[in-house]
Amino acid sequence: MAGHEFARHLYIHVPFCARRCSYCDFSIAVRREVPVEGFTRALLGELDLRFPGSTPERWTVDTLYLGGGTPSRLGAGGIASLMEALRRRLRLADDAEVTIEANPDDVSSGAARVWRNAGISRLSLGAQSFDPNALAWMHRTHTSEQVVTAFDAARRAGIENISIDLIFALPPAIGREWNDDLHRAIALEPSHVSLYGLTVHERTPLARWRDRGDVAEAPDETYATEFLVAHAALTSAGFDHYEVSSYARQGARSRHNASYWSGRPWAGVGPAAHEFDGVRRRWNVGPYAQWLALVGAGRDPVAGEELLTEENRDAERVYLGLRTSSGLAATAAERSKAGRWVEEGWASLDGDMLRLTPEGWLRLDTLAAALT
Ligand code: SF4
Known part of the structure; x- marks a missing residue:
């Protein structure tokens, strides 16, 4: 494998979020107004710098994943123009899986239609819960109603393949009913569900609340029980548990994520993006401003790399x-x-x-x- 210019899988990291969720330690940039044009220009700059001469004739991509952060913050037009610019540098295979991670409050009917027309075929919806108290506690910017309207808008726009993210093992004091959340998610008939157990990462609001004694983490038994309850509910609803955190209906396994688990090469661009070319891993600088400055100066924004022993x-x-x-x-x-x-x-x-x-x-x- 000569290197990443031939990778059939491409990850693009979009770092913007409206605010930081209480549990999140990802590399993000909190912006009320997203600098769509500046970001897109820099992203394309990184692609041109690191994959010089890439053309649709030379580079075919089977899966494209817009992750974050919150890629849906680029809006309808931002995603459409990014996709158009990408198509000048690579070809999406006819059956390409093109995923966008979205927060429910960004998914209007209009945006979903534009994304679908731009080639988005899969939506990963960050629901996390349907419980208003839990959503507020997590600093989510959306309501439970918005999860439902976003889901319906995407399906009506023709995005059939929708994954819902849910978080389990919230602190018992929040009073969240895990069974209710599971059943509300299943009732929407998603094609995929991803489950994440809440983990306290250092330097997050949640870690500060814990250190002050304001919140007690869920005990290990709650973590285990909620995971097993979810497993039973999802498998009896017809989902296949194909990866530790992932459940899919037939034909709806994430092909992009499967590339990570099978050791195939993938390319990654954007701040904090990781990449694997079959031999070597590399990762970009995380802070948005630093990435922007490096790419703006025509320099590779790499932060580190490692040859696999x-x-x-x-x-x-x-x-x-x-x-x-x-x-x-x-x-x-x-x-x-x-x-x-x-x-x-x-x-x-x-x-x-x-x-x-x-x-x-x-x-x-x-x-x-x-x-x-
Ligand atoms: S929306 Fe996602 S990436 Fe952004 S702060 Fe919340 S959990 Fe982190």
Whole structure:
């Protein structure tokens, strides 16, 4: 593999958010007014700098993922002009999966129609909850009603493939009813659901509240119970649990995310974007202003890179295998170590294939570490 100019998967990081959610430690830029033109110009500048001479004849992309941050903050016109500019540098395959992450308050009928016409085929909707108290506590900028209207607007615009993000294991004091949220999400009939357990990251509002004693994290049992309740509700509603955090209806697995889990190369542009060319990982500087200044000066905004060693590759083979329902093609030594997991109900062995159960996925990091 000569390098990333041939990567069939492209990630674009759009860092803007209206405000910081209480739990979020991502690299974001809080802006009331989004500098759509300046950002798009710099993004295209990075593409031209790092992929010189890329043309639709030379570069075909199977999956494009606009992540963030909140890409939907670029608005209807911002996404349309970005897509148009991208098409001058690459070709989207006929059946390309083109995802935009969106906050519900950005998804109007008009915006959804423009995105669909611009080639967006998949929407990842950051719902997180339908409970007004929980949404306010998380500093989300949308209401539960807006989740529903955004979802309907996207479907009416012809975006069939919609994923809903939900957060579980909120502090018990919030009084959030996890079952209600699950059933409201399922009732919308999304094609995909992604679940995230709340984690307290340092230097977030949530970490400050915890340190002041204003909030107590959910105990481990709540985390486990809510994950298992969600697993039961989603699988009985016909979703396939194909990756530790991801549930999909038939044919709706995220092809873009699958590229990360299968070790295929992907290109990444924008502040804090990561990239893997098949041999080497690299990542961009995170702060928006720094990225903008470097790209503006015609310099590669790289912050670091790492050549994968044999050891890294092996650890990755184990971790990536265990996190998906495809499982890990385990060596004899790994199968022997995992014998106890099968007895405990954390894994199953089918020939060489070692697959974690939901109970096992709750222990993913510990189990993966035990094999590496
Ligand atoms: S919208 Fe997403 S990226 Fe932005 S602050 Fe909230 S969780 Fe973080």
